[in-house]
Amino acid sequence: xxxxxxxxxxxxxxxxxxxxxxxxxxxxxxxxxxxxxxxxxxxxxxxxxxxxxxxxxxxxxxxxxxxxxxxxxxxxxxxxxxxxxxxxxxxxxxxxxxxxxxxxxxxxxxxxxxxxxxxxxxxxxxxxxxxxxxxxxxxxxxxxxxxxxxxxxxxxxxxxxxxxxxxxxxxxxxxxxxxxxxxxxxxxxxxxxxxxxxxxxxxxxxxxxxxxxxxxxxxxxxxxxxxxxxxxxxxxxxxxxxxxxxxxxxxxxxxxxxxxxxxxxxxxxxxxxxxxxxxxxxxxxxxxxxxxxxxxxxxxxxxxxxxxxxxxxxxxxxxxxxxxxxxxxxxxxxxxxxxxxxxxxxxxxxxxxxxxxxxxxxxxxxxxxxxxxxxxxxxxxxxxxxxxxxxxxxxxxxxxxxxxxxxxxxxxxxxxxxxxxxxxxxxxxxxxxxxxxxxxxxxxxxxxxxxxxxxxxxxxxxxxxxxxxxxxxxxxxxxxxxxxxxxxxxxxxxxxxxxxxxxxxxxxxxxxxxxxxxxxxxxxxxxxxxxxxxxxxxxxxxxxxxxxxxxxxxxxxxxxxxxxxxxxxxxxxxxxxx
Amino acid sequence: xxxxxxxxxxxxxxxxxxxxxxxxxxxxxxxxxxxxxxxxxxxxxxxxxxxxxxxxxxxxxxxxxxxxxxxxxxxxxxxxxxxxxxxxxxxxxxxxxxx
Numbered sequence: 001x002x003x004x005x006x007x008x009x010x011x012x013x014x015x016x017x018x019x020x021x022x023x024x025x026x027x028x029x030x031x032x033x034x035x036x037x038x039x040x041x042x043x044x045x046x047x048x049x050x051x052x053x054x055x056x057x058x059x060x061x062x063x064x065x066x067x068x069x070x071x072x073x074x075x076x077x078x079x080x081x082x083x084x085x086x087x088x089x090x091x092x093x094x095x096x097x098x099x100x101x102x103x104x105x106x107x108x109x110x111x112x113x114x115x116x117x118x119x120x121x122x123x124x125x126x127x128x129x130x131x132x133x134x135x136x137x138x139x140x141x142x143x144x145x146x147x148x149x150x151x152x153x154x155x156x157x158x159x160x161x162x163x164x165x166x167x168x169x170x171x172x173x174x175x176x177x178x179x180x181x182x183x184x185x186x187x188x189x190x191x192x193x194x195x196x197x198x199x200x201x202x203x204x205x206x207x208x209x210x211x212x213x214x215x216x217x218x219x220x221x222x223x224x225x226x227x228x229x230x231x232x233x234x235x236x237x238x239x240x241x242x243x244x245x246x247x248x249x250x251x252x253x254x255x256x257x258x259x260x261x262x263x264x265x266x267x268x269x270x271x272x273x274x275x276x277x278x279x280x281x282x283x284x285x286x287x288x289x290x291x292x293x294x295x296x297x298x299x300x301x302x303x304x305x306x307x308x309x310x311x312x313x314x315x316x317x318x319x320x321x322x323x324x325x326x327x328x329x330x331x332x333x334x335x336x337x338x339x340x341x342x343x344x345x346x347x348x349x350x351x352x353x354x355x356x357x358x359x360x361x362x363x364x365x366x367x368x369x370x371x372x373x374x375x376x377x378x379x380x381x382x383x384x385x386x387x388x389x390x391x392x393x394x395x396x397x398x399x400x401x402x403x404x405x406x407x408x409x410x411x412x413x414x415x416x417x418x419x420x421x422x423x424x425x426x427x428x429x430x431x432x433x434x435x436x437x438x439x440x441x442x443x444x445x446x447x448x449x450x451x452x453x454x455x456x457x458x459x460x461x462x463x464x465x466x467x468x469x470x471x472x473x474x475x476x477x478x479x480x481x482x483x484x485x486x487x488x489x490x491x492x493x494x495x496x497x498x499x500x501x502x503x504x505x506x507x508x509x510x511x512x513x514x515x516x517x518x519x520x521x522x523x524x525x526x527x528x529x530x531x532x533x534x535x536x537x538x539x540x541x542x543x544x545x546x547x548x549x550x551x552x553x554x555x556x557x558x559x560x561x562x563x564x565x566x567x568x569x570x571x572x573x574x575x576x577x578x
Numbered sequence: 579x580x581x582x583x584x585x586x587x588x589x590x591x592x593x594x595x596x597x598x599x600x601x602x603x604x605x606x607x608x609x610x611x612x613x614x615x616x617x618x619x620x621x622x623x624x625x626x627x628x629x630x631x632x633x634x635x636x637x638x639x640x641x642x643x644x645x646x647x648x649x650x651x652x653x654x655x656x657x658x659x660x661x662x663x664x665x666x667x668x669x670x671x672x673x674x675x676x677x
Contacts, residue, residue: 203615214626
């Protein structure tokens, strides 16, 4: 029996992840030791500092990793390639912007989170907690832990670490989803669905990992491929089918996280129910991280597989890309809820991203990097705008977000700047020239064409064209449709959205069925249907986030060369030489 | 006894767990299905570790146990919150969000 040897660890390479996770731990201690009054400020400052620190460490590592090709700790257990570092940079930037939106309390002085998430909705305990002005500052450490998991997710060659990172990023998100201040039943339901489906997906992925390990006797992806390529080195007489099944199951787990069809069904419900700042954070950052991990796994596999297997993999990706684009755009067209519409748009974007995978080329991974940045900025900005458009009851009390599309009518007259920003984000998602989305889509489709997958590119362009319809419909609604004081009239009157008219906001509660506790919600909804719409002013952070996102979207669209160069530098694929 | 029998058992348990998740209505039972899947994976992992004669699989099994414990904490918290708010833990009753 050998004694354990302490591994040599190069801490500098781990910095981007370590800073964030350490700050998360400190954040938990802050919850315990810092007095009530100072707690929120401390947490926000710590969270922002940690994310900036992580971004700085990424920048410091950049030169070294891009020249050497990779940097790793303990045999690739933690492995930085330029691409990984690029994804980490994107995740850190988006998380930073996301935290700004999360931290904003608007002029109402309330953030988007329940005073105590444990209180049962509609009880006196909940009212007491609200009146006492309690706040749930645990949000910030949870966000940090999730971000830490996201930074780790694409940065490993080791399947154990891949699984742990997946859980570290998922578990805090399940909790965060359940913490909305308003519409708490919906929020809890979102968390419930996300949790059950998410843990099911990660169990499937774990079984895949077990199969790959059983085949190869190692949990390193490169190691497993080596065994597959050299059957004589195989220790056990097991069929190679084991590794194929294993890889399939692992891919299912990853596709679930990016919300690609046919594993997308959780996305609309979770995006709609979760607190909006968290939805923005989740939509932007999780997608970036999971795509990063998927690229690492799939591209490594493709480099190691023999020709027929690689073709099978490609066929699978074609199917996923086509299905995801179709479902995302087709279902997006009929949505009447802004958050749900953005959720379907995010599914469609997952499909566009999958298009870039075909060919497994450097151009593809470069397009992926640029795309997640462009998509992330627009989505985060979009959800940030949604947090500011609120309902207001007759007494002037600001309620939850006005998410029904008809409530957005005439927004441009009341707050032109906000509407302009939202228009910009929607145009970018649609891929209109001079926005980041156009360059991103162009990069993705040209990668597909370069790989000979022109039918996929054509389908992608068609899907984008359909998607333009529902983005532009919302823009028309905001800019051209006059505002009607009465929400019921607005639903029926706006000509731009015939689909909405068929189902005015008030008709919804009846569809909820007879579960006794839903009565509260139904009552809440019918008051909301009568509420007028108001735009609350941000206390700063969310405005900063929206402005930064908008500037980013325009800059990436007008002068994309710098970012493209950066992506090219990051996407140069060098196989690992152990 | 042939070690491969443990792998068959693990696959059967995994399939049972997955079936439970897909078919049962009660959230707690669904969650138990997920746990069964994780434990079936553990069985497969330690069997593979024994076959290969290396400890990576056993280490991974420990990680899975820790993750499963963390998942129980979060999962039960969410299910209990849902139950307290609605007096039901059936996955079919949770249907306020839909298109």
